[in-house]
Every structure is written in structure tokens, then in C-alpha cells.
Amino acid sequence: MKYLCLVYHEETALRALSATDARKLDADSLAYDRLLENSGHLLAAEALQPVKTAKVVRKRKGKVLVTDGPFAETKEQLLGFILIEAENLEEALALAAEIPLAEMGTIEVRAMYHIPQP
Template identity: 65%
Template sequence: MKYVLLVYGQEKGLFALTPQQSAKLDADSLAYDRKLEGQGKLIIAQALQPVKMSKSLRRRKGKRLVTDGPFAETKEQLLGFVMIEAADLDEALEIAEGIPLAELGTVEVRAIYDIPGS
């Protein structure tokens, strides 16, 4: 079964890291991705640009509304995601536990919904 592991945290915490801490976090994250890839579990893993570079889109009554970033009141931002193949939720949770950013934030584990007939 496929799962997406949504990695949330506070961007200000990442921005506060020293260059050495940031480089270590990047290296640890890439090493973990390579480990999952070697096990045949990784589908894709991506870090995301800061929220100040993002837009949110809504369509209401046929009209497009575009605003800057995510909702202003969010305390944690979506920092990245990892899509994996796991036997079940327990295995997906074990994989999520190994994500280095889990030490700084939260990892939401969500199964992929297979649309019937797709």
C-alpha cells in the first residue's frame, strides 16, 4: 500500500539552524532517503520551498481566488513529503519515525486513496 508522509514543522526553526546543523540535517535526510530507496520502499521524497514563495488557490462559484502562502494562522508549515510503499500502517509509522525532521516537527502518515476505476 502507498502512503504519503507529510512532514510539518516551523520554518523559523529551520532558519535558526547554523550552517553546520542545516548541512547535517540535509545529509541525514538524503541518507535516509537512500536507505529507503535501497529497501525498495521509497517512491519519492521532496523538500519544499518556504511558504513565503507559495500561493494558495481556491475556486468559488467558478471564480479563481489566489492568495499568498498557506493560512496565516498555521503554526507549523508543510516542509516536505515522502511517498513510500509499505505493507501496512505499522510499517509506514516505523518508516516515518526514521525521518530526521521528526525530531523537530510532526510527520503525518496518510494512506493514498485509490480512486475506484482508475
């Protein structure tokens, strides 16, 4: 089954890391991606640009609205994702627990929903 691991943390805290700590976090993250890849669990992994570059799209009554955003009232921002293949939720949670940012931020694990064919 496919699981999406959404990685959340405070962007300001990441920017506050020393250059050495930031390089170590990047290296640890890439190393864990390679470990997941070599074990056959990794489907995709990407970091995201800062939230200030994000746009929000809504369509209401046929009109497309694009605004800066997101402006959620949350302390943490979505920083990236890792799409994995796991036997079950227990395995997915174990894999997510080893994501380096799990030690600082939050990892949300969600199973993929397969839309039934009509």
C-alpha cells in the same frame, strides 16, 4: 500500499540552525532517502520552498481566485513529503519515525486513497 509522509516543522527554527547543523540535517535526510530507496520503500521525496512562496487556488462559482498563502493558524509549516510503499500502517509508521525531521517536527502519515472507477 502507498503512504504519504508529510513533514511539518517551524520554518523559523530551521533558519535558526547553525550552518553545521543545517548541513547535517540535509545530509541525514538525503541518507535516509537513499536507505528507503535501497530497501524498495521510496517512491518520491521532496523538500518544499518556504511557505512565503506558496499560493492558494480556489474556484468559486466558475471564478478562479489566487491568493498568497497559506495562512493557516498553525505553528508548523509543511516542509516536504516522502511517498513510500509499505506493507501496512505499522510499517509505514516505523519508516516515518526514522525521518530525521521527526526528532524536531511532526510527520503526518496518510494512506493513499484510490478513487474507484465508475
